[in-house]
Amino acid sequence: MVHVPAALQALVLVLAALLATAVVLSRNTLRQIVVNGMYGLLLVIVFLVLQAPDVALSMLVVSTVAYPLIVLAAISRSRNGKLTDRDREE
Amino acid sequence: MSDRHVVRGMIALPVLAGLGVLLFWGLSGLPPFGNYHGQYGHLINTIALPQRHTTNAVTAVVFDYRGFDTLGEEFILFAAVIGVVMLLREESSEGRSRPDEVTSDQLRLIGALAVGAIFVVGLWLIAFGFVTPGGGFQGGVVIAGAVLLVYLTQGHRPWRRFATEHALDPFEGLGVGTYVAVGLGAAIAGAPFLHNFLGPGKAGTLVSGGSMPFLNWGTAIEVAAANLVLYTEFLQHYLEPLGPKERG
Secondary structure, eight states: OOOOOHHHHHHHHHHHHHHHHHHHHOOSHHHHHHHHHHHHHHHHHHHHHTTOHHHHHHHHHIIIIIHHHHHHHHHHHHTTTOOOHHHHOO | OOHHHHHHHHHHHHHHHHHHHHHHHHHHTSOOTTOOOOHHHHHHHHHHHHHHOOSOHHHHIIIIITHHHHHHHHHHHHHHHHHHHHHHOOSOOOSOOOOOOOOOHHHHHHHHHHHHHHHHHHHHHHHTTTTSSOOHHHHHHHHHHHHHHHHHHHOHHHHHHHOSHHHHHHHHHHHHHHHHHHHHHHHHTTSOTTOOOSOOBOTTSSSBSTTHHHHHHHHHHHHHHHHHHHHHHHHHHHHSOOOHHHHO
């Protein structure tokens, strides 16, 4: 087993907590989807640091490609196919 | 601060405090960080390689020791996608497509290269899923992502050429069907359903894990098709605005 420094584990966990907060605090829908994708990407690194490559691989595509697309399309659908001005601007 | 904010705060704060206490209570009972106490995990790590000749113990759990659970998960995905399709699929697609041609040559070129590269990575993740990290689920999602890149970088028209219900639906059935067929194959051979009845093969090669490779490819086909069906359905509605009737 590869030894991973505890400091690195702590760093990625703290970053995950910060980005998760950023997702919640984003008020703009489009920006929130992008920030959520970045948060997912960071979780991939968390899984990698904790030596769970199988989970990291699953998370990689789901969180950065599949989930943002589905959320974006679902929001667009629920608003009659168009994003409002509030979604585009701050 | 308006009254509404005060009322919200009065409801939210006690609930959050209660949840916080529960969370802290639960977390304080966990074993120390990095100290894994699960007997099952240690057992699998010890026996997976000698028993099944798979160097990826995770895949051995997913497609062998807990293969029946994965069968259930396959059908959860299958049923979930059917549900989405029934909710979203319309009889006709009369809505006008939005112009979404990709005009940048650079994007088209880099996109085309990326599609090929990611597709190959997906195939590799599936094929070597029981040797190195990866497997049918991961590889299937990557394949679906590669095909989605066709839409993102090449435009709507090339995507619609193969991302249609007629092209994708058979693959979904084929994926789940393969899984069940391998399980029934074991039963026909006189072993319990889904028993790993093929020889374990040589560890570290593509011929290892017995019937795992077949379950693996079945899962990959199912997952890739299910994801693509979802993308197709959602994108169809994203691209084609609702007709006047539905706007209500």
